[in-house]
Amino acid sequence: MAEIIATKNLIKDYNLGKVKVRALNGVDLTIEAGEFVAIMGPSGSGKSTLMHIIGCLDSPTSGEYHLDGVLVSQMAKDDLASIRNSKIGFVFQSFNLLPHLNILKNVELPLMYAGESLRERSRKAREILASVGLSDRLRHKPSELSGGQRQRVAIARAIVNNPAILLADEPTGNLDSQAGGDILEIFTRLHSQGNTVIIVTHDKAVAQRAGRIIRIMDGRIEDGHLTG
Amino acid sequence: MAISLAESLHLGILDILTRKVRSAVTVIGIVLGVMCIMVVLAIVNGMNKTTMEWMSQRGGLSKVEVRPNWGYDFSKGGDPSLSLREIRLIRELVPQATAFNPQVSLPEAEMQVGDSGYVCPVFGVYPDMLKVEEWKIAKGRFINEFDISNHNNVVVLGSTVAKELFSSRDPLGRYVSWGGHRFMVIGVLGERYMKNQGGGETFGENGLEYLNRRAFLPLSTVISKINPKLRISSLELQAASPEKAKEMRKQVEEIILNLKQGKALFRVDSAQEQMDMMRKNSMIFTSIFILIAVISLLVGGIVIMNIMLASVKERTREIGVRIAVGARRRDIVIQFLVQTVLITALGGVVGILLGYAILDLVGGYLKLEVVASVRMIWTALLVSIGVGLLFGIMPAVRAGRLDPIEALREE
Structure with a gap:
């Protein structure tokens, strides 16, 4: 299988005033295309920093990061924007939908920045929303939906541009167990359809769904083993 | 992978429509400033024209x-x-x-x-x-x-x-x-x-x-x-x-x-010298009023800048989301700048219309000739767009500089 993510000796330092904090301390990580991976670790472990770098929202202080065969660790910000747009789909704990746009427009957002035509945007967004069972809510505002429905909109937005990886940060953290279960079902389905799914979580039950759990502690990866 | 100007305009109009009252309040200074310029210039133009006519018909x-x-x-x-x-x-x-x-x-x-x-x-x-x-x-x-x-x-x-x-x-x-x-x-x-x-x-x-x-x-x-x-x-x-x-x-x-x-x-x-004198006087009069109008436009511009800065702050999370899904810094800057310019341009249009309404009233009531030229309308419109650009650039640049990680953390 092709490597979709390959990092070599990733280091990330933060300058907090005079104190230098090392959030990542040499992370070597490989994720194959089509894998379903959970990244686990307590708060302060460097889990969020790793997710931000994998998601191209941040750049490492040193080390290499290849995403889908492209070296992205030293890219300029505007090039990273383009990478985020075409290769990464984000799902956040707090959904992060734009409140004044209806859900169709929310899902169209990445397509707009991709420069797709209005008609093509609408077509793709409708199709994806249908696949998460929200065809009858296209004109609703996010505030008119339940938490589970909102997260399904967020997933639709994340996958609408057909990204290389789906990167979810505690996607069930704000949901009850029923809705959370539904969302995990969707991730499992997407994985079975060949998508690469990475879930960042501290919830063991969530992590159990993944094919592999990567534990991170004090800025290093502890071990990577299959859950079976 | 850029978003087009048409797209930015579309976004800007949506933004304004979602925040109608705020946009209206934002732009009051511009409306009044533009209106003032229109009214004063039209009245002065009219007076000059009337005087010229009166003089030329009384011996030139x-x-x-x-x-x-x-x-x-x-x-x-x-x-x-x-x-x-x-x-x-x-x-x-x-x-x-x-x-x-x-x-x-x-x-x-x-x-x-x-x-x-x-x-x-x-x-x-x-x-x-x-x-x-x-x-x-x-x-x-x-x-x-x-x-x-x-x-x-x-x-x-x-x-x-x-x-x-x-x-x-x-x-x-x-x-x-x-x-x-x-x-x-x-x-x-x-x-x-x-x-x-x-x-x-x-x-x-x-x-x-x-x-x-x-x-x-x-x-x-x-x-x-x-x-x-x-x-x-x-x-x-x-x-x-x-x-x-x-x-x-x-x-x-x-x-x-x-x-x-x-x-x-x-x-x-x-008559020529009298005319020159009158022109000079009306120039002074016009300059004073233009100065007042410019001050009101500047104050209006500062108000706009303030409100846009507050708006950027309030929309931090939205900006973070946009960046996360692929907006470049430039796209964000343009989005906010276009929005500001749209607001001021709309304010300019409203100011021009109000100016016309007032001129209509004044002209009819005082039997005073007023001359509003197409050039004045263009000037008013360009001035309001200029104010939008001048005072919109700082909040827009600030929006574009936001760190997406911080922005997404914002509650």
């Missing part, structure tokens, strides 16, 4: 006028009048004058025909009065040299006087009595009416209508037969061109000073 810019200098302290002796002898001397000294009209004005008294009468101002004039005032005769003829040399008892009536005294009858050859004397009507003057009604001398009435209520006698007749003590206090000359009029003004001023032993009993004005 080549006219030189001699009038008593009311600023002079007459207690020092001297009397602002010229004798016929002095008038003839001046005429000889300025042969280049294309028209020459000394004038005396008689006290208002009733002019009578049979039972009907009409109180009107009466003037003793030279034949050149027609030329100086660029007036046309409607019926009969005007006073000529023959009337002057023979001291004929003839009168030429303004159109209103003729109408009041004779209504529909033909006044030519009929006699009117005035101040105990009888005069034969030899002509009726054409009606004076200023096109494009404007204020001129009086608000509410046509700027030239007062001329139609006058009647004219030969100057010689007035002095020899009506009142030998009457002296001439007003003289109008016409030069070949406005430039020549300036020279002639100086020359006439010197002649009269010499005649009056250096006492400045008379003022000599050229």
Whole structure:
């Protein structure tokens, strides 16, 4: 299988005033295309920093990061924007939908920045929303939906541009167990359809769904083993 | 992978529609500033145009006028009048004058025909009065040299006087009595009416209508037969061109000073110089109002900047989401800048419309001519867009600089 993510000796330092904090301390990580991976670790472990770098929202202080065969660790910000747009789909704990746009427009957002035509945007967004069972809510505002429905909109937005990886940060953290279960079902389905799914979580039950759990502690990866 | 300008405009319009009240409040300063500029410029333009028209219809810019200098302290002796002898001397000294009209004005008294009468101002004039005032005769003829040399008892009536005294009858050859004397009507003057009604001398009435209520006698007749003590206090000359009029003004001023032993009993004005003076005054007036309008635009701009900064702060999370899904820094900057410019441009349009509404009211109510030009509209629009750019750039750049990680963490 092709490597979709390959990092070599990733280091990330933060300058907090005079104190230098090392959030990542040499992370070597490989994720194959089509894998379903959970990244686990307590708060302060460097889990969020790793997710931000994998998601191209941040750049490492040193080390290499290849995403889908492209070296992205030293890219300029505007090039990273383009990478985020075409290769990464984000799902956040707090959904992060734009409140004044209806859900169709929310899902169209990445397509707009991709420069797709209005008609093509609408077509793709409708199709994806249908696949998460929200065809009858296209004109609703996010505030008119339940938490589970909102997260399904967020997933639709994340996958609408057909990204290389789906990167979810505690996607069930704000949901009850029923809705959370539904969302995990969707991730499992997407994985079975060949998508690469990475879930960042501290919830063991969530992590159990993944094919592999990567534990991170004090800025290093502890071990990577299959859950079976 | 850029979003197009059309896309940005679309986004901007959506943003404004979602925040209607805020957008409206944001832009009030711009609306008022633009409105002020529109109203002031249109009124000043209108006044200038009216004055120009009034001047050009009363002899144009080549006219030189001699009038008593009311600023002079007459207690020092001297009397602002010229004798016929002095008038003839001046005429000889300025042969280049294309028209020459000394004038005396008689006290208002009733002019009578049979039972009907009409109180009107009466003037003793030279034949050149027609030329100086660029007036046309409607019926009969005007006073000529023959009337002057023979001291004929003839009168030429303004159109209103003729109408009041004779209504529909033909006044030519009929006699009117005035101040105990009888005069034969030899002509009726054409009606004076200023096109494009404007204020001129009086608000509410046509700027030239007062001329139609006058009647004219030969100057010689007035002095020899009506009142030998009457002296001439007003003289109008016409030069070949406005430039020549300036020279002639100086020359006439010197002649009269010499005649009056250096006492400045008379003022000599050229229409061109008066016009220049008026232009200068209206420029000062305009500049002051433009300055006020610019200050109001600046204040409006600062208000906009403040509100946009608050808006960027409030929309931090949205900006973070946009960046996460692939917006570049430039896309965010353009989104906020376009939004600001759209708001100010809309404010400009509203200001222009309000300005027009006010001009309509003012123009109709005060019978004041207002001239709003297309250029003014473009200027107003460009100025409001300029204000949007100037004060929108800082909040927009700040939005573009947001760190997406921080932005997404923002609650």
